[in-house]
Amino acid sequence: MMATVSYPNRPAQPRPGPAMAKSPVTSIDVARLAEVSQSAVSRTFTPGASVAPDTRARVLEAARKLGYRPNAIARTLSTRRSRMIALVMSNLQNQFYPLVVERLSQRLQKDGYHVLLFITETEDADELLVELMRYQVDGIVMASTQLSSRLAQEIADARIPVVMFNRSTRAGRVSTVSSDNHGGGRAVAQFLAAGGHQRVAYLAGAEDTSTNQDRERGLRDGLAEHGLRVVARAVGHYDFERARQATRELFGPLVAASERPDALFVASDHMAFAAMDVLRLELGLRVPDDVSVVGYDDVPQAAWGSYALTTVAQDATAMIEATVGTLLQQLEDDAVSRGQVLVPATLVVRQSARRPVEGAA
Amino acid sequence: MMATVSYPNRPAQPRPGPAMAKSPVTSIDVARLAEVSQSAVSRTFTPGASVAPDTRARVLEAARKLGYRPNAIARTLSTRRSRMIALVMSNLQNQFYPLVVERLSQRLQKDGYHVLLFITETEDADELLVELMRYQVDGIVMASTQLSSRLAQEIADARIPVVMFNRSTRAGRVSTVSSDNHGGGRAVAQFLAAGGHQRVAYLAGAEDTSTNQDRERGLRDGLAEHGLRVVARAVGHYDFERARQATRELFGPLVAASERPDALFVASDHMAFAAMDVLRLELGLRVPDDVSVVGYDDVPQAAWGSYALTTVAQDATAMIEATVGTLLQQLEDDAVSRGQVLVPATLVVRQSARRPVEGAA
DNA sequence: CTGAAAGCGCTTACAG
DNA sequence: CTGAAAGCGCTTACAG
Numbered sequence: 230m231m232a233t234v235s236y237p238n239r240p241a242q243p244r245p246g247p248a249m250a251k252s253p254v255t256s257i258d259v260a261r262l263a264e265v266s267q268s269a270v271s272r273t274f275t276p277g278a279s280v281a282p283d284t285r286a287r288v289l290e291a292a293r294k295l296g297y298r299p300n301a302i303a304r305t306l307s308t309r310r311s312r313m314i315a316l317v318m319s320n321l322q323n324q325f326y327p328l329v330v331e332r333l334s335q336r337l338q339k340d341g342y343h344v345l346l347f348i349t350e351t352e353d354a355d356e357l358l359v360e361l362m363r364y365q366v367d368g369i370v371m372a373s374t375q376l377s378s379r380l381a382q383e384i385a386d387a388r389i390p391v392v393m394f395n396r397s398t399r400a401g402r403v404s405t406v407s408s409d410n411h412g413g414g415r416a417v418a419q420f421l422a423a424g425g426h427q428r429v430a431y432l433a434g435a436e437d438t439s440t441n442q443d444r445e446r447g448l449r450d451g452l453a454e455h456g457l458r459v460v461a462r463a464v465g466h467y468d469f470e471r472a473r474q475a476t477r478e479l480f481g482p483l484v485a486a487s488e489r490p491d492a493l494f495v496a497s498d499h500m501a502f503a504a505m506d507v508l509r510l511e512l513g514l515r516v517p518d519d520v521s522v523v524g525y526d527d528v529p530q531a532a533w534g535s536y537a538l539t540t541v542a543q544d545a546t547a548m549i550e551a552t553v554g555t556l557l558q559q560l561e562d563d564a565v566s567r568g569q570v571l572v573p574a575t576l577v578v579r580q581s582a583r584r585p586v587e588g589a590a
Numbered sequence: 591m592m593a594t595v596s597y598p599n600r601p602a603q604p605r606p607g608p609a610m611a612k613s614p615v616t617s618i619d620v621a622r623l624a625e626v627s628q629s630a631v632s633r634t635f636t637p638g639a640s641v642a643p644d645t646r647a648r649v650l651e652a653a654r655k656l657g658y659r660p661n662a663i664a665r666t667l668s669t670r671r672s673r674m675i676a677l678v679m680s681n682l683q684n685q686f687y688p689l690v691v692e693r694l695s696q697r698l699q700k701d702g703y704h705v706l707l708f709i710t711e712t713e714d715a716d717e718l719l720v721e722l723m724r725y726q727v728d729g730i731v732m733a734s735t736q737l738s739s740r741l742a743q744e745i746a747d748a749r750i751p752v753v754m755f756n757r758s759t760r761a762g763r764v765s766t767v768s769s770d771n772h773g774g775g776r777a778v779a780q781f782l783a784a785g786g787h788q789r790v791a792y793l794a795g796a797e798d799t800s801t802n803q804d805r806e807r808g809l810r811d812g813l814a815e816h817g818l819r820v821v822a823r824a825v826g827h828y829d830f831e832r833a834r835q836a837t838r839e840l841f842g843p844l845v846a847a848s849e850r851p852d853a854l855f856v857a858s859d860h861m862a863f864a865a866m867d868v869l870r871l872e873l874g875l876r877v878p879d880d881v882s883v884v885g886y887d888d889v890p891q892a893a894w895g896s897y898a899l900t901t902v903a904q905d906a907t908a909m910i911e912a913t914v915g916t917l918l919q920q921l922e923d924d925a926v927s928r929g930q931v932l933v934p935a936t937l938v939v940r941q942s943a944r945r946p947v948e949g950a951a
Numbered sequence: 952c953t954g955a956a957a958g959c960g961c962t963t964a965c966a967g
Numbered sequence: 968c969t970g971a972a973a974g975c976g977c978t979t980a981c982a983g
Contacts, residue, residue: 641968
């Protein structure tokens with residue numbers, strides 16, 4: 230008795246005509262041509278699997294002829310490893326982040342990983358992450374974004390390694406990589422104090438971020454060591470336009486000349502550019518003669534002649550190495566402990582802030 | 591007779607201890623709890639599939655209880671649709687591209703697509719794309735990257751829609767979206783001519799790109815209409831440092847004052863900033879009094895006070911809409927013809943170039 | 952080293 | 968509307 234064989238999910242006949250797509254070649258097609266089993270094909274494309282040299286050669290030859298490429302999606306379904314890493318970002322306007330996207334992608338590509346990119350407007354990435362997890366990403370890098378503790382727990386339960394980049398977090402079981410924001414802020418304080426500044430103002434980033442909190446604490450701690458304090462403060466929220474507004478609050482015509490700060494530490498270079506433009510072009514103040522400006526990040530534009538911004542450099546390369554290292558380690562061994570990496574931050578002295586006398590050429 | 595049932599690919603026993611991962615919940619788990627078939631579960635998560643309201647409710651309730659989320663990888667394997675779009679880029683230093691990454695990601699996310707990001711250092715993305723195709727991406731957006739005609743053909747054979755963003759190409763069966771680079775260049779020529787400039791120089795981007803070629807031809811055509819021509823030319827390759835060098839060639843001390851151009855059209859804003867810094871800070875020339883500078887792109891920094899760059903705006907939003915529209919259309923209907931979309935480019939007048947008299951306030 | 956076969960977690964044509 | 972079952976294209980434990 231012959232069974233009627235039916236093929237669900239396939240049209241009864243291939244679509245006719247020149248527009249017909251070549252149906253993708255699979256390991257079975259290769260096996261047929263090479264006259265080996267489908268397993269043998271799979272093994273020759275699995276590093277470390279045992280295949281006789283002769284078998285391997287025939288498979289590779291057949292694969293070449295057919296233009297075969299193993300289907301990564303099918304592999305993922307079998308192995309539960311997608312070799313995709315989710316990168317979650319919220320703020321590409323700050324020039325530090327394009328650099329991070331670029332370098333991090335390349336670094337992960339080098340290790341055979343691919344980046345699934347998620348941009349979130351809000352800092353809350355929960356909903357996106359749920360979507361992410363459906364794609365079986367092997368790991369998650371959160372840059373400039375926060376994670377609710379509920380979701381952090383869920384991700385931890387699913388054993389997906391997470392690294393917070395440039396953010397720390399209260400949620401447990403998550404590694405973080407950031408620059409030494411407190412140390413950086415403190416170095417700025419020391420530099421300004423040594424330069425004889427008496428009235429230091431602070432232009433804050435988003436107040437709920439660890440970067441802003443640590444940079445500000447570093448500044449305050451460093452100033453205190455010299456008997457100084459922050460005399461004025463406004464919030465720019467890491468946003469260009471709001472930083473302009475904050476600068477007007479701090480230095481605008483309503484501020485008496487005697488009250489005017491003689492130095493401004495800005496929580497990011499991106500905002501520092503806004504501040505410098507307002508100071509010079511709108512308020513007619515000279516930088517650094519009337520007011521010294523110091524930023525944070527050392528983005529490429531900080532070196533541009535029009536700004537020549539003295540700033541704290543975050544070592545992006547070191548931060549990325551630490552991020553990828555942490556991720557790969559956790560990918561290999563789930564039991565690895567979650568740590569906090571702090572990359573040293575160094576002051577880069579340019580022309581936007583008055584220098585200590587002994588530091589001058 | 592009882593068959594011995596074995597379970598390959600699964601450890602004989604679950605790993606013990608508190609570190610044991612919850613095994614992911616599948617549609618079968620949900621079906622069991624809801625007391626329906628696995629098919630019914632799948633259908634309630636498939637938009638448009640027919641499920642009785644009561645069944646759906648029980649499934650959703652069970653799914654909620656278990657924290658079930660359909661596995662997107664398994665869905666991809668069945669449907670041959672991954673809902674992933676590959677975005678290939680080479681140059682995030684030019685500020686136009688972070689903007690594109692950000693907006694394009696968000697736009698695609700809105701339609702339920704995800705972005706698989708590939709950064710290539712070289713402009714040749716062939717090897718990366720082969721890797722891409724293994725992930726069954728539904729479509730490809732190539733921004734600032736080229737496609738070899740061999741690979742273009744291969745992708746076309748595989749019926750994967752491709753949109754070249756901000757690049758045109760000689761390879762067939764590929765759609766392109768760009769701004770009207772020729773029209774933009776021509777508008778610059780007219781503006782400079784109307785402003786009374788006599789000696790216009792051109793600072794070129796990478797010479798093998800369509801953007802550079804079209805902008806330059808537009809400039810030359812526009813100048814010719816006014817009896818003018820390009821009196822000097824140097825190549826900056828869309829690179830900041832090389833643009834600085836090119837500016838020195840065009841305006842440096844070796845150039846006799848009588849020979850010095852009175853206007854400079856730069857193929858991208860990114861390079862225009864480099865040029866302005868060299869002109870002002872290194873060569874002591876005033877912009878626009880001694881030399882007018884016009885850029886191309888209208889990146890956010892062009893509006894910064896220190897540059898106030900007159901430039902040609904590329905309408906990123908329109909370009910992205912066109913890109914996504916083209917992509918989705920081809921995703922739905924393979925037979926749709928491949929087209930070339932040209933988005934109008936408009937001159938944005940700021941302070942870096944002398945204005946025509948009748949145009950002044 | 953090799954092949955047959957089960958399984959990864961879905962979708963969907965088919966037959967009620 | 969519903970369930971049983973084949974199929975998507977791999978990987979890998981098992982038994983030679």
